Amino acid sequence: MNKQVIYAILTILLIPIGIFLVFANMAGETSVPDSKPVVITTDNIAYQQIAKAIAGKHGKTELISNVTDTAQKAKFKKSELIITDTHESQLLTRAKQWRLSARLVIASDYITDGKSYRNIYLSPQTTLNMATKITDQLSDMDPRNRNSYVANKQNLLTKTAKLATIFQNLKxxxxxxxxxxxxxxxxxxxxxxxxxxxxxxxxxxxxxxxxxxxxxxxxxxxxxxxxxxxxxxxxxxxxxxxxxxxxxxxxxxxxxxxxxxxxxxxxxxxxxxxxxxxx
The missing domain is CATH 3.40.50.1980 (Nitrogenase molybdenum iron protein domain)
Known part of the structure; x- marks a missing residue:
C-alpha cells in the first residue's frame, strides 16, 4: 500500500473525530439559558411567602390585593399558577371570567373532613401541606428546574422542623x-x-x-x-x-x-x- 493511500485513509478517519471535537468544544462554551420564571399569583401574603421560598429564582410571585386595579389586573392575567385559601377567592372568580389557563393550588382542597373553615392559612398543617403541593405543581409545570424546587422545599421543611414537632406534640x-x-x-x-x-x-x-x-x-x-x-x-x-x-x-x-x-x-x-x- 503506497503512502498516498495511507494518507487518504488517515484523513477519512480523522475527519469525524475533528467534527466531534469542534461540537464538543462549542457545547462546552455555550451556556444553557435560564428558563423564564413561572408567574405565581396569590391574594394571601402567607402563600406568597411559601411560594417564594419554593420557587426561588425560578418563580415570580405577585401578591394581588385588588384584582380590579389596572396594574394588578395586568399582572394577574399573566398568571401561570394561582394560590388561594378557598374556592370563594375573587382571584378564582376573575380567572374563570377572563378564561385564564393557570394552574391552581387551593388550600381548602386538602382538608379531608368535609367541613368548611375560615382562615385556613393560619394552621401550621396548611403551611406544611402547601409547601408540598406548590412544589408538586411547579415541578410538573417546569420539570427542568424540579431539583431546585425540591431542594427549596427541603430547606423550608428544615426551617419549619420545630413548628412541625411542637404541632405533633400538642396533638x-x-x-x-x-x-x-x-x-x-x-x-x-x-x-x-x-x-x-x-x-x-x-x-x-x-x-x-x-x-x-x-x-x-x-x-x-x-x-x-x-x-x-x-x-x-x-x-x-x-x-x-x-x-x-x-x-x-x-x-x-x-x-x-x-x-x-x-x-x-x-x-x-x-x-x-x-x-x-x-x-
Whole structure:
C-alpha cells in the first residue's frame, strides 16, 4: 500500500473525530439559558411567602390585593399558577371570567373532613401541606428546574422542623377543651383534636354565658383563645371570668405582622398554647 493511500485513509478517519471535537468544544462554551420564571399569583401574603421560598429564582410571585386595579389586573392575567385559601377567592372568580389557563393550588382542597373553615392559612398543617403541593405543581409545570424546587422545599421543611414537632406534640394532649372568642383558629384546633366549649360566644344568651363561666370556675376549660381584635361585651366578660378563675388566656393577632414569616408566627402561637397547657 503506497503512502498516498495511507494518507487518504488517515484523513477519512480523522475527519469525524475533528467534527466531534469542534461540537464538543462549542457545547462546552455555550451556556444553557435560564428558563423564564413561572408567574405565581396569590391574594394571601402567607402563600406568597411559601411560594417564594419554593420557587426561588425560578418563580415570580405577585401578591394581588385588588384584582380590579389596572396594574394588578395586568399582572394577574399573566398568571401561570394561582394560590388561594378557598374556592370563594375573587382571584378564582376573575380567572374563570377572563378564561385564564393557570394552574391552581387551593388550600381548602386538602382538608379531608368535609367541613368548611375560615382562615385556613393560619394552621401550621396548611403551611406544611402547601409547601408540598406548590412544589408538586411547579415541578410538573417546569420539570427542568424540579431539583431546585425540591431542594427549596427541603430547606423550608428544615426551617419549619420545630413548628412541625411542637404541632405533633400538642396533638398528643387528650381531652383538651378550649373556649374561643372567635372561630378563626377552628381548623388548627380541630387538627389538634381539641374540643370547643362554644361555637359562637357572641350569639349566646345570658344563661349560656353563665354556664361557660361556671365551666371555667370548675376548671372544665383548659384555656381561652382570643384575638386582640375581639372586644365585644361577651368577649370581655369571658376574658374577665377566665382571669378571675386562673384559666390561661392565649391571645393572638389574626393579621400577620409585617416582615414576619407565617411559619415563625405560627410557631409563636403554638408556644403560647404549649405554655397554657403546662400551667
Amino acid at each position: 398528643k394532649n387528650k381531652n383538651v377543651t378550649y373556649l374561643a372568642t372567635n372561630q378563626s383558629q377552628e381548623l388548627m384546633m380541630t387538627q389538634l383534636g381539641y374540643q370547643s366549649a362554644s361555637n359562637d360566644v357572641d350569639k349566646l344568651d345570658d344563661a349560656a354565658m353563665t354556664s361557660l363561666e361556671k365551666k371555667m370556675s370548675d376548671k372544665k376549660i383548659d384555656f381561652v383563645l382570643t384575638a386582640t381584635q375581639d372586644q365585644t361585651s361577651h368577649d370581655k366578660r369571658l376574658i374577665t371570668a377566665a382571669k378571675k378563675d386562673n384559666i390561661p388566656v392565649v391571645t393572638f393577632n389574626q393579621v400577620l405582622p409585617q416582615d414576619t414569616y407565617i411559619w415563625s408566627w405560627q410557631l409563636s402561637q403554638l408556644r403560647l398554647i404549649q405554655k397554657a397547657l403546662a400551667q
